[in-house]
Amino acid sequence: MSETNHLGHAKRPNELLAAYTQRFPNAHRDIDEMRMEMRGVSAPDWPDWCYAPITCSQAAIANHLGVCVTHLGASSPFAVMDATAFAALAAWRKTRGVYTFDPTVYQEVCETPLDGQLPCDLLLRMPEWCVYLPTPNMSILGGSIHGCFVHLEHDVNNQRAELRLLFDVGCDDYQLFYPVPIHLGNWTLAEAHDRANMVIAASQGPLGMLRMPDEPAIKQAIATATKAVVNLVLFLCSQASDISGRQGRPGNPTPTKTRKGFKVFAAQQTREWLVGARMGSALRKAQSLRDGAAELTERNGPRPHIRRAHWHTYRTGPRICGGQRIPSTERQAQLRWLHPTLVRVCDEDRLTTVVYPIT
Template identity: 20%
Template sequence: MKKDDAPVRLLQSINKNKKFSGLWRSIDEYRDRERNNWPAWCFLPLNVWHILMVMAEPKFAQKNDSVTLGTINSFSAVLAAIGSWRPTQDIFVFDNEAFEAIAKSDIDAKISVENILHLPAWSIYIKWGKRDYDGFFATLIYEAGESKKYLDLVFLYDNDYNFPKPNFVRIPLQKSLSVYEAINSYKQENIKKQQKIGINSALTEEYFDEINVNDVAVAVSLILYICSESPEIDGITATATINHPRSQK
């Protein structure tokens, strides 16, 4: 790992932000008390990340419109990715040949939910083998209220070594669907929720329509390879599991 890696710079920017002062200590203390209340593959439930985001930006709590809700959702997803990645800080790099081979995977293939849950840590960072992004976080997320599980992908645009610009996609893992089906399922779920409380869903529809499904499919294929029973990965041993990941200072 290098100090100029995009995920490291993102973590450092949060550490320097006074709004998040004491954040990691509070999270560690909360996990010590409550971690038996959710699955071991999740670092913190989704609602906790939302609360932490609103605490850092109290102005979000004063509004209930589609823009604010979308901002809270995106910001808390990025915070969840970096916060869940922070304890282990695993970065996976595929060689060009392997990346290209996996990138040709069938986009219509069903996502193996059980395999995804074998991620070697709560969140990992995978370098992207093309120029489009620096890489992406893959984070397992649990929604406690409805007992739902998700795979969060946060792609980082490197931005010429300045602050990495994140782009967030959430994939429901309730059942085995293709990437397109999973994204569309989550889109319809969000639109129904917004319409129920009288919020205009136009921005939500626009957000989902702009998702690059092909890139998401490649990302999921890379993750599934890492989660396979015997991946050829240097530096990874059988002792690194979701229940007992290696800690990193």
């Protein structure tokens, strides 16, 4: 299956970026100034994995409206949520990366259980400050969830790291976002997902403000989509070698020195990435054996089956230092997605060998 068959999802996020840039024409400039000139000086500092906290976007929107940022919520019922959306779009604007998954890998990864002792800090390894994930086959009450902006947030008030999901649930006539914050900390990803579900259940609807009919069904759809997207992001963080595109490798831009100081320029065009192409091809070849695999086993033995995909954490680095054993919790965690595996297939000659180059 060719790469071009999987790509072509850049139109939607670019239209959203253009719409918000037109509404708040100076907000990008204000956020850039806060990030490059005020960060750690007249404004709190934040980690490099966060492009700019949502508070910067709130200040930029308040400046556009001509109000004090502390009065932003009172000045306009949607101003705070506009700032939430703009924070994701501002971060995405710097790289404009659209990550389209191979269809087979997409389905398997979305359905992978979020269980086990998966540490939250695995999500701090995103390839870019913000990514856009097309979400085919996701819907709310018959309407499509077109995609999801995903970025990392640093809450300057409590120094907490968050994975922020911004679901695009609008249509051609309007933009409607459903934000989901996932608090990261000294707990597992399963616990973080459970906490996110509680936030979704307590929210008032899309954008945290709108009351809509069939609200329980909407929240259930968002909760299901949240688990799937977290799995997709985990794949991006752990399987960098299976991300391909014409632009080389994904990554955040480095600041460029100008006459006015250093500046991070916005991407001039969308960068489309295909995720899981090699693995998807191997999975399809393996799954094609499933229907006829029964004849390959002993008549009285268990039927061949595919062991479900799951996440597995490996600890890397030295085990002993200075004669002392290093606890496994202090060694670096490397996450791997273990794809579905054929079990009880005796005729291995009928399996296709797939070679992965190692660099």
